[in-house]
Amino acid sequence: xxxxxxxxxxxxxxxxxxxAGRAAFGRVGYAxxxxxxxxxxxxxxxxxxxxxxxxxxxxxxxxIEQIDAEMTQRLNQLSAQAxxxxxxxxxxxxxxxxxxxxxxIQRIMLRDGPAVLGDPSSWPTVPGCVxxxxxxxxxxxxxxxxxxxxxxxxxxxxxxxxTIAAQWIANSxxxxxxxxxxxxxxxxxLDGLLV
Numbered sequence: 001x002x003x004x005x006x007x008x009x010x011x012x013x014x015x016x017x018x019x020a021g022r023a024a025f026g027r028v029g030y031a032x033x034x035x036x037x038x039x040x041x042x043x044x045x046x047x048x049x050x051x052x053x054x055x056x057x058x059x060x061x062x063x064i065e066q067i068d069a070e071m072t073q074r075l076n077q078l079s080a081q082a083x084x085x086x087x088x089x090x091x092x093x094x095x096x097x098x099x100x101x102x103x104x105i106q107r108i109m110l111r112d113g114p115a116v117l118g119d120p121s122s123w124p125t126v127p128g129c130v131x132x133x134x135x136x137x138x139x140x141x142x143x144x145x146x147x148x149x150x151x152x153x154x155x156x157x158x159x160x161x162x163t164i165a166a167q168w169i170a171n172s173x174x175x176x177x178x179x180x181x182x183x184x185x186x187x188x189x190l191d192g193l194l195v
């Protein structure tokens with residue numbers, strides 16, 4: 001049997017723990033997810049969890065980073081398929097709000113994540129999002145579509161309102177109706193950026 005490199009084994013262990021944590025957090029939520037259950041499920045020990053993530057909270061952050069990367073990829077595809085740069089900005093941000101209907105995103109990203117890790121605007125995934133939206137705003141300003149304003153401030157306000165809208169939907173008794181209201185007002189808000 002061929003000896004595998006240590007880095008490969010470490011990556012495999014991390015991937016197993018993230019997958020098991022993601023499944024447990026998505027199924028029963030952070031509070032009810034037992035570290036022993038999901039470490040046993042993937043054939044690892046609690047020690048492996050502590051070694052790679054520090055604790056259950058560290059594992060949640062790793063799961064959130066994975067889901068966030070997947071969400072970003074999906075949103076980039078939406079933006080790339082749009083007929084104009086402006087429509088791409090709208091589609092990308094409305095797409096984020098619509099993801100609040102997905103059970104895994106509702107529970108992990110919009111309910112448990114903020115409850116356990118605090119304000120989403122302080123998560124390590126935020127700077128990349130701010131940079132991406134700021135770049136879009138700058139390009140739209142150069143195209144003469146969006147009024148002159150500070151691109152970073154605009155990006156942070158867009159992100160803040162879309163995040164709060166998504167959390168509102170995720171915690172609503174009627175998510176579909178809340179989505180409809182939130183998206184209608186969010187679109188009007190974005191229209192306020194136009195020249």
